[in-house]
Amino acid sequence: EIVLTQSPATLSVSPGETATLSCRASLSVSTHLAWYQQKPGQAPRLLIFDTSSRASGVPARFSGSGSETDFTLTISSLQSEDFAVYYCQHYNNWPVYTFGQGTKLEIK
Amino acid sequence: QVQLQESGPGLVKPSETLSLTCTVSGDSISSSDWSWIRQPPGKGLEWVADLYSSGTTYYNPSLQSRVSISVDTSKNQLSLKLRSVTAAETAMYYCARWIGGPAGWFDPWGQGTLVTVSS
Numbered sequence: 001e002i003v004l005t006q007s008p009a010t011l012s013v014s015p016g017e018t019a020t021l022s023c024r025a026s027l028s029v030s031t032h033l034a035w036y037q038q039k040p041g042q043a044p045r046l047l048i049f050d051t052s053s054r055a056s057g058v059p060a061r062f063s064g065s066g067s068e069t070d071f072t073l074t075i076s077s078l079q080s081e082d083f084a085v086y087y088c089q090h091y092n093n094w095p096v097y098t099f100g101q102g103t104k105l106e107i108k
Numbered sequence: 109q110v111q112l113q114e115s116g117p118g119l120v121k122p123s124e125t126l127s128l129t130c131t132v133s134g135d136s137i138s139s140s141d142w143s144w145i146r147q148p149p150g151k152g153l154e155w156v157a158d159l160y161s162s163g164t165t166y167y168n169p170s171l172q173s174r175v176s177i178s179v180d181t182s183k184n185q186l187s188l189k190l191r192s193v194t195a196a197e198t199a200m201y202y203c204a205r206w207i208g209g210p211a212g213w214f215d216p217w218g219q220g221t222l223v224t225v226s227s
Contacts, residue, residue: 034214036153042219043202043217043218043220044153044217045216046213046215049207049212049213049215055215089153089214091212094211095158095166096155096166096168097155098155099153099154100152101152102153
């Protein structure tokens with residue numbers, strides 16, 4: 001099983017600044033990685049698929065990068081609505097998929 | 109747009125069977141692929157099962173002996189059954205559409221239904 005490790009567990013950033021979230025895979029997942037945003041009491045929402053493609057309606061301040069085992073979600077010019085928990089998910093080991101444990105992005 | 113709504117009993121006794129339904133609107137359930145994912149309170153996400161439009165099913169290996177996923181095309185509904193549940197399976201259960209075939213992602217998700225396993 002491929003394990004995804006997200007860091008940091010909690011990230012404190014001020015509004016208007018840039019947040020950088022990391023997701024590391026225990027084995028290569030090529031570019032088969034997605035990112036989701038989950039706000040309290042809500043379901044996860046797809047942000048990024050195939051490492052760097054934004055889902056429909058996702059603002060351009062969200063960007064993804066990386067390959068193989070190291071991936072980054074960057075959120076620039078943080079808005080109040082961006083503070084949430086973010087999960088990465090791989091789909092390189094079909095048909096078994098796993099998620100990272102999440103990074104909580106909080107207001108500094 | 110596609111909307112998903114989960115429903116279920118809320119409370120299930122240990123060792124019994126958990127049965128959930130996901131009603132899909134805005135898409136034909138027979139023309140897309142679907143998934144169940146769960147999330148224990150305060151914890152992360154765990155993929156449970158997939159059902160492809162071909163009828164093929166895939167299950168998390170850790171649950172494979174106890175879980176089944178199916179569709180009712182007449183009602184445009186997806187179902188999940190999990191037998192012999194334990195308290196550790198108390199979780200929010202989400203249904204989602206699976207996009208992309210063998211290398212895909214979950215989008216969109218339903219709002220989830222909370223299942224508590226307790227006597």
